[in-house]
Amino acid sequence: MASEPPDAAAASRRDGGRPGGLRRMLRRLTASEAEIEAEELQRDVERHGCQPARQVERGQLVSVTGRLRTVVYTPRTTVPTLEADLYDGSDVVTLVWLGRRQIAGIEPGRALTARGRVAIRDDRKVIYNPYYELEAAP
Template structure:
């Protein structure tokens, strides 16, 4: 092992010891997302058709008079994208803490990234 390799592994070990739980979770989610071949949400832009992968943080049914919607915030360790299923009150398996991969076109609503009616694949529960 060269001196530079020794310093690099020492730096990584110190970073792991001093990182917060949220930072460690974010790094793990980013690694899992990259392994799936997904685009980091932070790099997604309006109009792009993307595949994103991460963990659902919140799932909310939004009753509206003309069109109800189910909304879920997907966090991949870099940023959050809101997945919106129009006309749905509930979807089996769409629940907080669940990992999934979603595909669709990115829109921006109220300065937040949104994918309407995404195609999605639930990851097996761990």
């Protein structure tokens, strides 16, 4: 009876004996932090049943989920805006709330799901005044 090398046996136990577990473990050890975060965010997209940001197009009514990278208040002469870049591991969708200076819970690093119609502004995907649900804070 052949036995597994000790390192392979330990890796198999840690991964619950699932096929590809060693491959996933090696991937996590060699991938950059940004790559790992992107993979985790893409899994969340699937889990929430949302569209990946890279696939959404102008005019579509979509549901996107991800993590807020930046949140900026822009005092404009006509209408002040609060803008937040939502990253889902594949692309960014900018969420824009017109007439708002701040919204409780909308802050960098926060996970949320947003729904709305996609527009294009300055070659960027934008959703104006989205309906949103904040994820529980970590």
